[in-house]
Amino acid sequence: MEGxxxxxxxxxxxxxxxxxxxxxxxxxxxxxxxxxxxxxxLNKMVRLWRYNPLKRLxxxxxxxxxxxxxxxxxxxxxxxxxLYLKAKEDDITVPVDAxxxxxxxxxxxxxxEEDFIDSLKDAHLTLQELYDLIERQLMxxxxxxxxxxxxxxxxxxxxxxxxxxxxxxxxIVTMLKLDSIFIPRSAFxxxxxxxxxSAVMDEYVxxxxxxxxxxxxxxxxxxxxxxxxxxxxxxxxxxxxxLFKPESGMxxxxxxxxxxxxxxxxxxxxxxxxxxxxxxxxxxxNYIYDKKFEKRLAEFVQELKERYYVKINLGT
Numbered sequence: 614m615e616g617x618x619x620x621x622x623x624x625x626x627x628x629x630x631x632x633x634x635x636x637x638x639x640x641x642x643x644x645x646x647x648x649x650x651x652x653x654x655l656n657k658m659v660r661l662w663r664y665n666p667l668k669r670l671x672x673x674x675x676x677x678x679x680x681x682x683x684x685x686x687x688x689x690x691x692x693x694x695x696l697y698l699k700a701k702e703d704d705i706t707v708p709v710d711a712x713x714x715x716x717x718x719x720x721x722x723x724x725x726e727e728d729f730i731d732s733l734k735d736a737h738l739t740l741q742e743l744y745d746l747i748e749r750q751l752m753x754x755x756x757x758x759x760x761x762x763x764x765x766x767x768x769x770x771x772x773x774x775x776x777x778x779x780x781x782x783x784x785i786v787t788m789l790k791l792d793s794i795f796i797p798r799s800a801f802x803x804x805x806x807x808x809x810x811s812a813v814m815d816e817y818v819x820x821x822x823x824x825x826x827x828x829x830x831x832x833x834x835x836x837x838x839x840x841x842x843x844x845x846x847x848x849x850x851x852x853x854x855x856l857f858k859p860e861s862g863m864x865x866x867x868x869x870x871x872x873x874x875x876x877x878x879x880x881x882x883x884x885x886x887x888x889x890x891x892x893x894x895x896x897x898x899n900y901i902y903d904k905k906f907e908k909r910l911a912e913f914v915q916e917l918k919e920r921y922y923v924k925i926n927l928g929t
Contacts, residue, residue: 642655644926646922650687655687669818697753698917703756715751773890784884785886786857790879791856791880792878794875795838839875842883
């Protein structure tokens with residue numbers, strides 16, 4: 614489940630940081646079918662991971678060297694190229710309106726059209742290049758649905774066995790005791806939206822790692838307006854989806870709002886533990902499904918590696 618979370622999180626960051634043109638002198642690190650992976654593209658992926666707080670924490674916790682991080686990023690890029698090649702082979706297409714909806718979703722994160730265009734300029738992207746990147750992502754998603762998701766089957770007997778074995782792990786959180794800090798966009802007036810995102814993530818990572826305390830962060834930005842016991846119904850859909858995730862921990866991911874970010878601290882939880890399989894069936898099913906998804910995806914990527922030409926040239 615964790616692997617899947619890291620795999621698909623941060624699409625907007627990926628799109629804004631992806632390389633769209635290859636300089637003549639850009640070193641080719643790998644060839645995947647008729648696609649190439651360049652050194653600058655790899656560096657963009659590593660930069661993406663620096664923006665992603667979950668991935669950044671994972672890398673720092675493992676104390677990986679820069680070479681190890683780059684090799685992991687290269688493996689991920691090879692995987693994405695393989696999936697895209699399969700999408701092209703299958704003549705998979707994406708409706709224009711599906712791509713445009715994604716672009717509109719990204720625009721909604723910014724205060725104005727001008728701010729959105731400025732962010733594209735910061736990432737050295739044109740609107741057409743952004744369109745092409747999103748189209749590729751949606752093509753890959755269709756391939757995964759066709760060859761991975763559609764071939765996963767969870768047997769009801771598996772669900773029952775997993776429930777009886779780990780009954781206490783399938784409790785539902787019904788209430789959260791919260792404290793919050795609001796970091797306004799105005800606190801970073803001279804920075805781009807991308808730089809603002811990165812600055813907030815820096816604060817969040819320091820908080821998670823313990824080098825910055827909640828008290829220090831509150832003194833810097835002030836206490837937020839959301840505090841006390843809250844149910845899902847008391848919060849916006851976006852905030853509730855972030856805070857009520859099983860893996861959210863004490864400090865869930867910061868939530869982007871129109872005027873800045875909200876960082877939450879979960880001080881306590883109230884849980885409702887299902888007494889029957891019927892009450893827990895959906896949770897258990899999803900847990901088993903996620904594990905099977907990761908396994909099947911890895912198998913499918915290996916099949917593609919054996920089918921398409923893959924040549925890696927890392928050099929020194």
